[in-house]
Amino acid sequence: MALILVAEDDPGTRKLLAAVLERSGHDVLQAEDGAHAWASVRSYRPDVVISDVNMPGMTGMDLLDRVRSHHELALTPVILLTTLQERRDVRLAMSKGADDYIAKPFKTDELLDAVTAQLNRNATRAALQDLQMRDAIEHALQEQARQLGDEYEQRLATALSEQWPGEAEGQQTSFCPEASVLCIRLEPVRQWIARLDPVDLARLFKRFHECVGDTVYLFGAVNLQGTGEQMLALFDDRKQNPSAPHVLRALKAAFALRQAEATLDAFGTRLQPGHAALPGAAIRVGLHLGPVALASLEGLLGGPARAIPVGDAVLQARDLSDSAISMNRRVMVSVPVMRRITGAVRLQDRQLVNIPGRDAPLDACAVEPLP
DSSP states (O other), rough: EOOOOOOOOEEEHHHHHHHHHHOOOOOEEEESSSHHHHHHHHHHHSSSSEEESSSSSSHHHHHHHHHHHSSSTTTOOEEEEEOOOOOOHHHHHHHHHEEEEEESSOHHHHHHHHHHHHHHHHHHHHHHHHHHHHHHHHHHHHHHHHGGGGGGGHHHHHHHEEEEEEEETTTOOEEEEEEEEEEEEEEEEHHHHSSSHHHHHHHHHHHHHHHHHHHHTTTTTTTEETTEEEEEEEOOOOOOOSSOHHHHHHHHHHTTHHHHHHHHHHHHHHSTSSSEEEEEEEHEEEEEEEEEEEEEOOGGOOOOOEEEEEEEEHHHHHHHHHHHEEEOOSSEEEEEHHHHHHTEEEEEEEEEEEOOOOOOOOEEEEEEEEO
16 A cells, blocks of 8 residues: 554554554554654655654654655655644644644544545645646636526526435435535625615625625535525535536635635725725635535425535534634635645645634634645
């Protein structure tokens, strides 16, 4: 499978790491400290390095610095392992170029997921490049805007009914074992409320919904719900021969929404000609993946029925969008998403964020497109 170097000064932990990795088919090199690990990296050039942070002599941070500063070894994936839980340690590791960060005591599945993510990095990057993201996004959005027009809502409804079979026959709930959920938030709502009358505010929100709808539909969203300044978009792979895995399509949609900010700013200027410009639009996105159910709610007051996505994946996507606002980042993703898109994005930051109502801090990653 792959050659993995484990650097850990505790013999029991080192043997446990090696046993888990070897049972998964990997070849494992072991080093008892940073100096021996650095010598093994130069001699054997492993596919992945897993290193404890606190080791005598050369620490895991020192080893990371050596790897990143070597012109031939700089791209070697490094996963840091430590007992420290403080937020500044996570941020320091990521700022120095660590590819992932696992806390002790580690879980076997988490360790293997982290290693697999690094091994898949080059393949993921190639897949994203095949999508020709930059040129395709700009061209496709312009073409889509011309084509959709007044037909947008009808076409979206038709596509959703085809991709979620059974809803038309009165099915109450459908279930997707894994889907990507985008929670899209528009800011600064309170400042606009203070500046716009209700009619103009409604027009601005309508334009926001149109921009988001056009974008996520372009990248294959199968469900879209919105209330005011917040929208939820759902992506899955149940359609035959999707253009790319659902998490990559959702990521593309998240990055493409940046263009909508300029559209909303221009629209806001037209709402108040001759007056001071409205505060600039900021779209903040949270992205998570997991099982999602769609509950069919009968229309209120005679309106049409709606398929509402529910589940922990939806709640976590909302929490991530909250963290995007608090941290002033455009796109925040969960660690499971980050491990699927490793190599396709640049990690800006990783923090443990306290969200009201959550028992534990949210491990959130801020990402941006590759340069």
